[in-house]
Amino acid sequence: MNQSLRQEAILLSLSMIYIEHILQSLCIFSVCYFCCLLLSTVLHIKYCTLSFAVFETNVFLCYVRTGRLMETKTEADSTDITEHPHDDKSRPYMCTVCDKRFITKGNMTEHRKRHTGENLYSCTQCEKRFTSTGALYSHKNIHTSKYKCTECGKCCQSDKHLAVHRRSHSGEKPFECNVCSKRFTDAGDLAKHSRIHSGEKPYKCHVCDKVFSQSGHLTIHMRFHTGDKPHKCHVCDKAFSRSETLTAHMRLHTGDKKYKCHMCDKAFSQSGTLTTHMRLHTGDKKYKCHMCDKAFSQSGTLTTHMRVHTGDKPYKCPLCNKRFIQSSSLQTHKRSVHSNRRPYHCPYCGKLFKTNTELQCHVRIHTGAKPYSCRHCSERFTWHDKLKTHLLKSHNEGTWLTCHICQKKFSLSGSLKTHLRRHEGVKPYVCSECPKRFYTAHELKSHQLVHLGYKPFCCGSCGKYFRHKRTVKSHFRRCSDQLGFVGV
Numbered sequence: 001m002n003q004s005l006r007q008e009a010i011l012l013s014l015s016m017i018y019i020e021h022i023l024q025s026l027c028i029f030s031v032c033y034f035c036c037l038l039l040s041t042v043l044h045i046k047y048c049t050l051s052f053a054v055f056e057t058n059v060f061l062c063y064v065r066t067g068r069l070m071e072t073k074t075e076a077d078s079t080d081i082t083e084h085p086h087d088d089k090s091r092p093y094m095c096t097v098c099d100k101r102f103i104t105k106g107n108m109t110e111h112r113k114r115h116t117g118e119n120l121y122s123c124t125q126c127e128k129r130f131t132s133t134g135a136l137y138s139h140k141n142i143h144t145s146k147y148k149c150t151e152c153g154k155c156c157q158s159d160k161h162l163a164v165h166r167r168s169h170s171g172e173k174p175f176e177c178n179v180c181s182k183r184f185t186d187a188g189d190l191a192k193h194s195r196i197h198s199g200e201k202p203y204k205c206h207v208c209d210k211v212f213s214q215s216g217h218l219t220i221h222m223r224f225h226t227g228d229k230p231h232k233c234h235v236c237d238k239a240f241s242r243s244e245t246l247t248a249h250m251r252l253h254t255g256d257k258k259y260k261c262h263m264c265d266k267a268f269s270q271s272g273t274l275t276t277h278m279r280l281h282t283g284d285k286k287y288k289c290h291m292c293d294k295a296f297s298q299s300g301t302l303t304t305h306m307r308v309h310t311g312d313k314p315y316k317c318p319l320c321n322k323r324f325i326q327s328s329s330l331q332t333h334k335r336s337v338h339s340n341r342r343p344y345h346c347p348y349c350g351k352l353f354k355t356n357t358e359l360q361c362h363v364r365i366h367t368g369a370k371p372y373s374c375r376h377c378s379e380r381f382t383w384h385d386k387l388k389t390h391l392l393k394s395h396n397e398g399t400w401l402t403c404h405i406c407q408k409k410f411s412l413s414g415s416l417k418t419h420l421r422r423h424e425g426v427k428p429y430v431c432s433e434c435p436k437r438f439y440t441a442h443e444l445k446s447h448q449l450v451h452l453g454y455k456p457f458c459c460g461s462c463g464k465y466f467r468h469k470r471t472v473k474s475h476f477r478r479c480s481d482q483l484g485f486v487g488v
Contacts, residue, residue: 100202110134128230332357337441385412 091101093108102108110132121136122129125143130136138157141147145155147162151169156162164186167173173183175190179197184190192214195201201211203218207225212218220242223229229239231246235253240246248270251257257267259274263281268274276298279285285295287302291309296302304326307313313323315330319338324330335341335354342352344359348366353359361383363369370380372387376395381387389411391397400409401416405423410416418440421427427437429444433451438444446468449455455465457472461479466472 388412 091103093102093105094100095102095108095111100111102111121131121133123136123139123143125140128139130139141157142155147156147159148154149156149162149165149169151166154165156165167185173185175184175187176182177184177190177193177197179194182193184193195213201213203212203215204210205212205218205221205225207222210221212221223241229241231240231243232238233240233246233249233253235250238249240249251269257269259268259271260266261268261274261277261281263278266277268277279297285297287296287299288294289296289302289305289309291306294305296305307325313325315324315327317323317330317333317338319334322333324333332355336358339354342354344353344356345351346353346359346362346366348363351362353362364371364382368382370382372381372384374380374387374390374395376391376397379390379394381390388398392400392411398411400411401413402409403416403419403423405420408419410419421439427439429438429441431437431444431447431451433448436447438447449467455467457466457469458464459466459472459476459479461476464475464479466475
């Protein structure tokens with residue numbers, strides 16, 4: 001190839017680079033450097049039918065055989081293993097994290113941002129951020145309503161996404177998993193689903209090395225490290241890391257509960273909550289523990305249960321270093337043990353409580369409600385633990401928990417744990433006013449009345465006050481006998 005032809009090719013490529021910058025401002029993302037075909041995507045360039053010789057320069061060339069835009073590599077770059085050509089001639093650039101291959105260096109660079117969670121381009125209307133200008137421009141179509149569904153009014157970012165969305169109305173699912181035969185409306189959803197079977201997790205967090213099967217999950221995970229909460233509620237200014245969480249939160253303000261159970265008419269703000277609720281009616285427990293065969297209706301409950309076997313307690317109290325299996329247990333512990341705040345009050349007697357659960361249990365004393373019913377007989381109970389004990393004693397349903405030291409049996413794991421402390425001499429509850437220690441929180445609470453001088457129980461016969469209910473009961477019997485009240 002003569003020198004003048006090479007120079008002409010280089011000048012033409014430089015001219016097209018300048019033209020491309022102008023076209024990008026007009027939302028045209030790419031252009032073929034030789035045939036000047038305007039393209040709306042940089043991912044698949046398939047429309048060029050002109051044939052050009054392969055120049056020995058590092059420029060974009062157009063091939064009639066593949067119809068793709070390609071970049072050749074000069075010797076100066078050959079030491080960079082990230083961009084080194086591979087056996088796949090049409091996709092010479094390979095990601096070193098997940099081995100995915102790309103046609104151009106630019107596509108690979110944008111793809112790698114998915115692994116790092118990097119988002120550089122921000123939408124001026126909703127502050128959502130993207131890894132590329134192309135993704136940002138596509139997103140802007142949602143705000144302009146360029147691709148709008150005529151059936152439900154949903155706005156999509158491209159005609160392809162709109163076509164996929166329309167399948168949700170038609171019920172069409174053309175993509176089938178070859179392992180479990182589950183069908184999907186979109187090829188991308190099938191690809192994500194396939195990773196469940198393969199166990200592939202190509203997206204890795206560079207901070208904690210946690211891996212994910214989807215790039216979106218990595219993006220959301222990165223916000224835990226950065227503290228970024230881009231989704232804000234316009235009513236109360238509360239911010240969230242996920243758009244779905246914001247959507248669910250907004251229903252608290254609107255009171256919208258559009259997901260109704262057709263069996264009991266209970267309504268929910270989220271479809272997932274309804275799905276979980278329906279398993280109470282169907283008895284479906286598809287998540288089974290492989291160690292004890294116990295089954296659960298939710299995968300999260302199984303995950304928590306597995307920690308019973310492994311002994312894993314990932315949630316640590318920063319005040320006393322006590323560890324818990326669930327985050328909710330830690331939050332309850334902090335409220336009930338380390339905080340004196342009692343925001344929940346009884347509407348019947350005005351008594352204050354630290355948690356809403358304690359209040360709801362207390363209210364049953366006033367209302368006489370017995371929400372727990374036996375499935376075998378007509379017995380009903382105020383407390384769940386009483387139902388569990390009843391099932392064990394009367395119907396032999398469930399498993400007794402036996403103390404390995406004295407063989408005493410218990411229906412609740414908490415009761416067995418407290419009992420074992422007495423064998424071991426462990427007293428974890430310490431009085432803040434004196435060095436006395438106790439086995440249970442209830443014992444500590446009763447003891448603290450000594451320091452407070454508080455005597456809430458009164459004898460109805462003589463008017464004397466007592467600290468404990470059991471004390472006033474025994475006193476009242478003696479007092480009644482002395483005053484001549486027979487049979488009281």
